[in-house]
Amino acid sequence: MKPIRVALAGAGNCAWSFSQFVAQAQAEPDTRLPGLMCHTVGGYRLADVRVVAAFDVDEAKVGRSLAEAFTAPAIAATGFTALGTDRDAPVLPAPLLDGLAGPLGSVVTPAAAAREATPEEVAKALVEHDADVLVIALPTGASRAIRMFAEAALTAGTAVVNCTPEEIARDEELARRFTQARVPLLGDDLRSHLGATTLHTALIELLLSRGLELSRTYQLNVGGNTDFLNLADASRSATKFASKANALRAAGATDVEGVAGPTGFIGHLGDTKLCFASIRATSVLGSEVEIDIKLTVEDSPNAAGVIANAVRAAKTAADRGLAGRVDGPSPLLFKSPPRGLPESEARAAFLAFAS
Template identity: 40%
Template sequence: MKDKIRVGIIGVGNCASSLVQGIEFYRNANPDEFVPGLMHVELGGYHIRDIEFSAAFDIAATKVGRDLGEAIFAEPNNTIKFADLPKLDVKVHRGMTHDGLGKYLKKVVKKSPASTDDIVGILKKTKTDVVVSYLPVGSEMATKWYVEQILDAGCGFINCVPVFIASQPYWQRRFEERKLPIIGDDIKSQVGATISHRVMTNLFRERGVRLDRTYQLNFGGNTDFLNMLERERLESKKISKTQAVTSQLGHAMPAKDVHVGPSDYVPWLTDRKWCYIRMEGTTFGNVPLNCEMKLEVWDSPNSAGVVIDAIRCAKLALDRGLSGSLVAPSSYFMKSPPVQFTDDEARTKTEEFIKGDDSVVLPGPLKRTSNGNGSGNGQRKAAKKTKNGTKSKR
């Protein structure tokens, strides 16, 4: 019988709420059952219920000091409630603010007066295996500060936010040196704006349609969209979402012809997100083809299942002694992984990873993929295998 996976959460917002609820909701799922949003009920020998929460960090006065099972429903959280939770006996500790609280978030989030807790000490004391970061968009310095704490505590890391960590050689080396795995960067939803736009872009390419212009506009009513009204915090987010789409192209597209990003905050949408995508292309005979679609989703539950799978993959990496950026899981679960594949390729590679047949990690040498596409942070081909894999290419 495998051990439990002890998980720490940074940022007890809507996404954390959906994750915690999801673990409870599917706790007794049959391993042979189809669960929407999960690759497998039992992944690599780990059932959904094998995930247990060991630590949580936030800065909001409405959450710090409370039990995690209560804090996930505290204001300003406004996602849908789909599970009743028992007391989890996990206290929400005071985290580090740094640049995590933008000018619009300050209007709805009152900071806890408590001092920043000992993050490293808490993670060690609670024997946390994997830490999941749900920091707000634009938390560049806060993310890097927390990464240092995670490295010192000896935990695996899942970077759900658009701050480039797993895709950067510097951080890949840091995790390799500490013999720890990382999956990142910027979580993809189950069926969200990015994955829908990627699939349609790939369809255009595979069917020989030249994509000439495209936009993706997103509206929502949660604190994520409120925070993103502060355009100065959006640089990494826009890069991440744009790269996720343009990496599927078979040709270069001028920056002026692609617009991908959050558009506005609509409070009455609460945690729902509405996405509008338009694609203008050229077909045989230089005949135009235009496509428009609208997607309506509950934003936070849309990524919770993906994170559950990512957590279990990170624990498999710890079990197997893998360190650095996990190429296959990152490519399937994240918008800005170290290596971009098509989504079909990424899923196949992740299934191989789960079975133990794909143990590719980074850092490694720079190499372009066969279709010439790469992430904006540099496309790095598989670099390192475990002793049971192929020979190192370093």
């Protein structure tokens, strides 16, 4: 099959882990890799993916190759393997807009080219690099920058995977325009492969399937990468809290006292994320059930496994003539899709789409 040509909006930690995962698959194309839920999606292997370009605003990344950009000081994710075919893909300047607003401005110096870049240049670059899919992995809260990339992809006819909590797929007007342009749109807010929300919602579904009544729950997340630094600003994290609330409601936690979201930046954790979750429920004869868990994961590889599914789903949707919001794979891949489903139903819907 023809390669899936992917462009990355944001050459950060998640992009680095995803690019490594692609490189590993390219080196071992017929191996079932740990963490890859589906070896093929729509007939595409992960080895069929090519990262052809990236966009960023960091002066340590812009104008460099993809491999060089991922050595920038802001990168905290572990380097597990060297990039292969895609190592020389260019990192192009993105318009600065609100990408570095908040705490990120204290650790990232914007490139001069980013101050001069335009949305029209982004759309032109997507066409010139013949990108099939644009993965938007910008900082949460960078609303103007995220929407600019969605508009550029719409202009270029490039399918979009929105990894951010910004409402792109949930935006009725924008989704309508993607439908009219015959361009697939997947989102919003990428789930981790086995992360806090996935575990939390799976436990909620389990309790509800046994007839228990939920009374209260919480999910608290801390980490040390630039994502958590950015989310330490309440003005940047608001959409993340809303997205996680959507995920809990889709799992069945309606009218339940609770909160879920990022609650702290601890620099020495690096790319490690800690989740502390609690669920209280009532069972037979009013007896109480209490679940308290701690989950420790490396944050960025946990996202890479889902992006690996999402880009192949987006290209498959385009191959099948689907346009606008693509509901089949989205409930499993995103926290806040337009139509959420419990974990088991979401998995079944994704597998049906992938086959």
